[in-house]
Every structure is written in C-alpha cells, then in structure tokens.
Amino acid sequence: MRHRHTAALATAAALLLLTACGSDGDTKSDAKATTAKPAATTPTKAAPASTTPAPATTPKTPGSTGSKPAAALVGTPDAATQAKYIAELTAIDPAIVANKIDRAVSRGRDQCTSVKEWPNDHPKLVTLTEQRFTTTNGPLGQTKAEKVLAAVRKHICPQY
Known part of the structure; x- marks a missing residue:
C-alpha cells in the first residue's frame, strides 16, 4: 500500500516539476498548465495511423475549373x-x-x-x-x- 502512495506522489511531483519547467512567461499558457487535468494512468490503445495520403486540393482562380491547377x-x-x-x-x-x-x-x-x-x-x-x-x-x-x-x-x- 505504501508503494502505491509513493509512486502516485512521485508521479504527481514529476508532473508539477515538468509543468513548472515548461513555463515561458506566458501567463495564459501558465494558467492552462496549472489547471490541466492529469493524464489517465491506464494505457489506451492509439488509433493506427492512416497510410493513405490526404487528397490534394487546388485553390480556384478566376477561370479555373477546379479540376486541375x-x-x-x-x-x-x-x-x-x-x-x-x-x-x-x-x-x-x-x-x-x-x-x-x-x-x-x-x-x-x-x-x-x-x-x-x-x-x-x-x-x-x-x-x-x-x-x-x-x-x-x-x-x-x-x-x-x-x-x-x-x-x-x-x-x-x-x-x-
């Protein structure tokens, strides 16, 4: 039981230390960092990355059909x-x-x-x-x- 409390306390301390070290003097980002919810301790499976590239879009110019540049x-x-x-x-x-x-x-x-x-x-x-x-x-x-x-x-x- 004591090991669980120690591990939780060490994790919280590391999180606070990293948050404090990441400060760049921007008060808005500092406020967000101190009010951020701690990450879940149970690992979740990440979604697989898509190997299909996104379709290229072509901006329309006057007279453009939109199908080709x-x-x-x-x-x-x-x-x-x-x-x-x-x-x-x-x-x-x-x-x-x-x-x-x-x-x-x-x-x-x-x-x-x-x-x-x-x-x-x-x-x-x-x-x-x-x-x-x-x-x-x-x-x-x-x-x-x-x-x-x-x-x-x-x-x-x-x-x-």
Missing part, C-alpha cells in the same frame, strides 16, 4: 516561343516583365485558363488581363491589357 491547363512554352512572348511583352512595356520572365510566363499560362473559360467574352478577358498582369510603374491599363492578351493568345495558348 490553372497553370497545368497549358504547358510551358519552348524556349523559342517563350523568347518571342517575352520580347512582345517587353515591346508593349518593359515594366511588365521587369526581369521576371518566369512570372510573366506563369501569368500568361494562367491567363490561358481564362481564355479557355470565356473565349468569346473579350471585355472580361481584358479586365482579367489588367488584374493578372502588373507593371512596376502602376496599373496596366486597357490598351496595354488588350495587347498583352493578344500576345498570350498568340504565343502561350494559340489553341484557344
């Missing part, structure tokens, strides 16, 4: 096509590319999703182009957005 709908252009596309964007306004070629290509690929979704809604596509493409000098503007949209359709997704 937006950029996956159109492949990455080859080097020659990419160079022509970047040259055309730079001719429209060098601040569109601003030495961020990968970003300009990625935005073009994303714009293709919108082109596929609304192929005959030119005003909507121009608005989405204005929102998707930016310059280091400020907003793109409708005239430049129309030119960028034409470049995207010509070089990145001519199939749409």
Whole structure:
C-alpha cells in the first residue's frame, strides 16, 4: 500500500516539476498548465495511423475549373516561343516583365485558363488581363491589357 502512495506522489511531483519547467512567461499558457487535468494512468490503445495520403486540393482562380491547377491547363512554352512572348511583352512595356520572365510566363499560362473559360467574352478577358498582369510603374491599363492578351493568345495558348 505504501508503494502505491509513493509512486502516485512521485508521479504527481514529476508532473508539477515538468509543468513548472515548461513555463515561458506566458501567463495564459501558465494558467492552462496549472489547471490541466492529469493524464489517465491506464494505457489506451492509439488509433493506427492512416497510410493513405490526404487528397490534394487546388485553390480556384478566376477561370479555373477546379479540376486541375490553372497553370497545368497549358504547358510551358519552348524556349523559342517563350523568347518571342517575352520580347512582345517587353515591346508593349518593359515594366511588365521587369526581369521576371518566369512570372510573366506563369501569368500568361494562367491567363490561358481564362481564355479557355470565356473565349468569346473579350471585355472580361481584358479586365482579367489588367488584374493578372502588373507593371512596376502602376496599373496596366486597357490598351496595354488588350495587347498583352493578344500576345498570350498568340504565343502561350494559340489553341484557344
């Protein structure tokens, strides 16, 4: 009987000692630690870990169907096509590319999703182009957005 009391007392002391040592000065966590219920002394069987990975979710972007990532709908252009596309964007306004070629290509690929979704809604596509493409000098503007949209359709997704 005496051994049970000693073991219980030692366990309680160890629990208090560990709680006191874990203090980081945060009064909220200190209050929680001192009012926490002691753990059960009888072991319980843990649930087996799932070996099936959770399904990946894709955030929806304007024009996205939700079934694939937006950029996956159109492949990455080859080097020659990419160079022509970047040259055309730079001719429209060098601040569109601003030495961020990968970003300009990625935005073009994303714009293709919108082109596929609304192929005959030119005003909507121009608005989405204005929102998707930016310059280091400020907003793109409708005239430049129309030119960028034409470049995207010509070089990145001519199939749409």
